[in-house]
Each structure stands twice: as structure tokens, then as C-alpha cells.
Amino acid sequence: MWPFKKKIDAAPEPVKEPEKVQMKISPEAVASIQPKPKREFQRYEPPRGVIPEAIKSAILAMDSTPYGEINDAYAMGMGYGSFDSFPGYPYLAMMAQKPEYRKMVGTIAEEMTRKWIKLRTVGDDDKSDRVKAITDALERFNVREKFREAAEHDGYFGGGQIYIDVLSPKKVSAWTDDNELQSKLFISDKKITKGSLQGFQVIEPVWTYPGVYNAQNPLSPDFYKPTQWFVMGKTVHASRMIDFVSRQVPDLLKASYNFRGLSLVQMAEPYVNNWLRTRDSVSDMIHSFSIPVIGTNMGNALTGGSVDPVLYRLELFNRCRDNRGAFAKDNDATNPETVEFVNAPLSGLDTLQAQSQEHMASVSGIPLVKLLGITPNGLNASSDGEIRVFYDYIHSLQQAMFKEPLKRVLDVIQLSEFGDIDPDIYFEFEPLYEMSAKERADIRLVDAQTDAVYVTQVQALSANEVREKIADDPDSPYHSLDLSDDLEIEEDDLDENEEGGEQDDPPDKT
Numbered sequence: 001m002w003p004f005k006k007k008i009d010a011a012p013e014p015v016k017e018p019e020k021v022q023m024k025i026s027p028e029a030v031a032s033i034q035p036k037p038k039r040e041f042q043r044y045e046p047p048r049g050v051i052p053e054a055i056k057s058a059i060l061a062m063d064s065t066p067y068g069e070i071n072d073a074y075a076m077g078m079g080y081g082s083f084d085s086f087p088g089y090p091y092l093a094m095m096a097q098k099p100e101y102r103k104m105v106g107t108i109a110e111e112m113t114r115k116w117i118k119l120r121t122v123g124d125d126d127k128s129d130r131v132k133a134i135t136d137a138l139e140r141f142n143v144r145e146k147f148r149e150a151a152e153h154d155g156y157f158g159g160g161q162i163y164i165d166v167l168s169p170k171k172v173s174a175w176t177d178d179n180e181l182q183s184k185l186f187i188s189d190k191k192i193t194k195g196s197l198q199g200f201q202v203i204e205p206v207w208t209y210p211g212v213y214n215a216q217n218p219l220s221p222d223f224y225k226p227t228q229w230f231v232m233g234k235t236v237h238a239s240r241m242i243d244f245v246s247r248q249v250p251d252l253l254k255a256s257y258n259f260r261g262l263s264l265v266q267m268a269e270p271y272v273n274n275w276l277r278t279r280d281s282v283s284d285m286i287h288s289f290s291i292p293v294i295g296t297n298m299g300n301a302l303t304g305g306s307v308d309p310v311l312y313r314l315e316l317f318n319r320c321r322d323n324r325g326a327f328a329k330d331n332d333a334t335n336p337e338t339v340e341f342v343n344a345p346l347s348g349l350d351t352l353q354a355q356s357q358e359h360m361a362s363v364s365g366i367p368l369v370k371l372l373g374i375t376p377n378g379l380n381a382s383s384d385g386e387i388r389v390f391y392d393y394i395h396s397l398q399q400a401m402f403k404e405p406l407k408r409v410l411d412v413i414q415l416s417e418f419g420d421i422d423p424d425i426y427f428e429f430e431p432l433y434e435m436s437a438k439e440r441a442d443i444r445l446v447d448a449q450t451d452a453v454y455v456t457q458v459q460a461l462s463a464n465e466v467r468e469k470i471a472d473d474p475d476s477p478y479h480s481l482d483l484s485d486d487l488e489i490e491e492d493d494l495d496e497n498e499e500g501g502e503q504d505d506p507p508d509k510t
Contacts, residue, residue, distance in 0.1 A: 041065075050230055051209055059230070067256070105156055108364070121424050147405070149202045154244050162241070167198060245260060275360055294314065370387070
């Protein structure tokens with residue numbers, strides 16, 4: 001027999017723990033990531049041709065603003081936001097193409113000129129013919145449209161200007177005579193003769209630049225107020241330009257802002273950007289509601305090796321499915337490849353999107369129903385209060401932006417039409433809020449009941465005086481009532497009304 005030897009099994013080799021794959025990021029990728037540069041305050045320089053080349057260096061040297069100190073203080077806490085330095089007219093013009101900005105600016109400009117003005121007179125003299133002539137001139141020169149366009153420029157660029165075009169003593173338009181353009185336009189019949197007004201021209205701020213201004217004496221009335229403007233190489237006296245600036249900036253920043261104000265576009269930019277980012281994010285999340293996650297061995301790709309095998313597998317997977325793409329994750333050797341689907345939660349997206357829209361309405365001061373067409377929800381919900389507050393805001397803008405320019409326009413029109421200015425003619429802005437037919441009827445009913453008490457009980461008024469009041473009321477349906485035949489009321493009738501009179505018993509309804 002063969003001797004049997006007991007088989008001795010070798011001891012198993014110790015199992016090594018799998019090495020953890022370390023993700024490596026190339027230094028080139030880190031270097032390519034840089035923070036968003038901050039806009040600094042600096043002197044505004046207009047496009048070529050606005051300032052005459054012969055005096056351009058001298059004009060630009062007038063700006064003595066300490067921009068270095070402003071930028072040092074600005075970097076200590078303001079941050080990157082809506083109150084950065086002036087972004088420039090080309091940038092603002094590009095932003096004006098977005099519907100969000102156009103809706104804000106256009107709504108305010110349209111509301112400011114929607115109801116316009118009404119001319120009124122002081123005294124008992126009949127000046128209806130003169131008022132009608134002024135009204136016709138306002139329509140002939142399209143003053144309302146010019147003011148609306150200037151208000152839009154204020155919203156887009158921070159300010160607007162209207163040039164007053166009158167004939168020079170040589171009977172030619174002043175813009176063709178350089179000497180006449182540089183002279184002051186006095187509001188006098190000696191300077192503005194009958195028939196000399198040619199019209200009004202809206203000038204976009206990008207084509208103008210301040211010529212001479214006082215930056216030395218704050219006690220002077222012309223401190224930081226240009227007395228001349230350069231308009232594409234032509235020097236124009238400031239009295240020939242009507243300025244519209246609703247949001248003035250401090251004196252230290254006026255030169256940087258081309259002596260304009262803060263535009264609504266610049267103020268609303270962070271809110272609009274937040275809305276656009278939220279809108280796109282919500283759209284992407286809905287589009288990628290179901291995300292496939294492929295687990296595979298990505299050790300070679302994560303350690304800087306070739307990523308082609310992984311990309312090939314993902315491309316093959318995406319070609320066989322209908323969605324945007326796939327997400328890859330690294331699996332270990334024991335679990336070589338898995339496929340799972342992750343659903344993104346969609347609850348609350350409508351609230352986030354609505355809040356972003358409301359932020360845009362808050363910075364512009366426009367109610368949601370006006371800006372976005374969104375009506376309030378809930379029992380007895382109404383936008384009437386918000387609309388009234390908005391109309392009060394628009395009325396304050398009219399007083400601040402349009403009152404003085406309109407007074408100047410009316411003076412120029414009167415000098416051109418009549419040769420003098422009637423101080424008894426003035427204007428008022430029409431109320432923006434319009435009552436419904438029912439509200440007007442309720443008011444007339446209350447007025448009629450009050451008049452009946454004054455006539456029959458108190459006898460403070462006569463029936464003829466009430467008729468005159470109704471006939472003189474332009475909002476009454478009996479306006480221009482013929483008053484040639486006065487009412488005759490018998491004294492016996494008044495006595496009966498005072499004593500209560502004897503009235504027939506009402507018919508028995510039983």
C-alpha cells in the first residue's frame with residue numbers, strides 16, 4: 001500500500017481592502033473659475049462725436065469727482081447689486097429689450113399720460129377761445145406723446161430731454177444756427193415771437209453730454225447744473241432743453257451718471273435676474289422630473305484616466321430612452337452596474353415662482369393686476385385698494401416730473417400763439433381713478449336728496465339755483481341745460497310742503 005500523506009491546505013492570503021478612489025481636480029479648472037467683476041464708479045464718456053473734438057479733453061477734465069475714494073468706500077460693504085455704478089447707455093439699451101423691463105417702464109409712462117391735463121381759468125372772463133387754441137396746439141405738437149417718450153427714457157436711462165425748436169431772428173430753425181443755439185431762450189415775447197414755435201423734439205440721453213457746470217460753489221444756484229449741453233457736436237444752451245429726471249443721484253455721482261438719475265431698469269435688474277433664474281430653474285426641474293442614475297465603475301475616469309468608456313455607455317443609454325440625460329455615479333467592484341430613477345419634488349415651485357414675480361412688482365411700485373394681470377384670490381378679494389395707491393403714486397410722479405416742464409411748454413405755446421402769457425390760465429392733472437356708472441349714479445342720488453332738503457325743508461336754495469348747479473356740472477347728464485325758462489313755484493305749494501300738506505291716503509293693498 002502506498003503510504004497516504006495528509007494534505008495540508010495553505011493558509012489563505014489576507015484580503016486587501018479596496019483602495020478609496022480619490023477625486024482629482026485639475027489646477028486649470030480651478031484657475032478658470034473667477035468671481036464676477038464688480039463695476040466701479042468712473043467718469044462717463046459719451047460716444048465719439050457728441051463732444052466737439054477740439055474741446056473734448058478740456059470738457060472731460062471738468063469732472064473732479066474723487067472716484068478713487070468713492071470706490072474705496074463702495075468696496076467696504078455695498079456689494080454687487082442694483083446700486084452699482086452707471087452701467088452705460090449701451091447696456092441699458094440692451095436691457096430695454098427684455099419684456100419685464102418694457103412692461104414696468106411702459107406701464108408707468110402710459111399711466112402718467114393716459115388722462116393727461118385739463119386747462120382751467122381764474123376769474124369770470126370768458127377765455128374759452130384761448131383755451132381751445134392752446135388745447136389744439138398741444139395736440140398739434142404731440143406734447144402728450146413727447147412727454148410719454150421722455151418718461152420712458154427716464155425709466156430706461158435715468159432721464160430724458162426735450163428740445164424746444166423755435167425760429168431764430170433769421171426766421172430759420174435754431175438748430176441750423178450755431179450762434180442762436182448757444183444763446184439763452186428767454187420766456188419773453190421779445191425772444192419767442194408769434195408763430196415762432198416749430199415743435200418739440202425728444203433727445204435720447206446717449207446723444208447729449210453736459211458742457212459747462214459749476215462744481216466749485218455749492219451756494220450758487222447753478223451748482224452741478226449744466227448751463228450748456230453738447231448734442232452731437234452742437235452746443236445748446238440749457239434753457240432750450242427740458243429735463244426729466246425722477247430719481248436724482250447725489251452730486252458726487254452726477255458726472256458719472258451723465259447728470260441723469262438712477263433708472264428703473266438698473267434698480268430692477270437684481271429682481272428681474274432673480275425671476276429669470278427662478279423661471280428657468282422651475283422649467284428645467286419640470287423637464288427633468290425623472291432623472292436616471294447609472295451606477296458603474298468610474299474609478300479610471302475619476303483618477304484622471306480616459307472617460308470615453310463611461311461616456312459611451314451613457315450615450316448608449318440615452319439613445320434608448322426619452323429624456324434629457326443621465327447622471328452617473330461610481331460603483332465598487334462588488335456592485336458593478338446599477339440603474340435607478342430619482343424623481344425631483346415639484347411641490348412649492350409655484351409659490352417660489354410667484355414670489356419672484358411679486359418682487360418685480362414691489363420694486364416698480366406697480367400692482368400685480370396691472371403689471372402681470374394676476375388678480376387676487378380669496379373671499380371678497382379685490383385690487384381696488386392697490387390700484388388707488390398706485391394712482392396716488394403716479395400722481396406724485398406727475399407733479400414731480402411734469403409740472404414745471406408743462407408750465408414751460410404752455411408759456412412757450414402762448415407766446416407763439418398769442419404773443420403774451422395769460423397768468424389766469426393754468427392746468428390740472430386729470431384724476432386717474434374712474435368711477436363706475438353705478439358709483440356715479442349713487443353720488444347723483446345723494447346730491448339730489450341733499451338739494452331737495454335745501455329747497456323744501458331748509459329753504460337755503462331755490463329750485464332755479466339747483467338747476468343752475470346741475471347745468472354747470474360737466475359730469476351731470478343735464479349739463480348745458482337751457483335755463484331761459486325759470487321754474488315758478490307757487491307760495492301755496494311751499495306752504496303745503498312746510499306743513500306736510502294733505503295727501504291722499506295710499507290705496508288699500510289688501
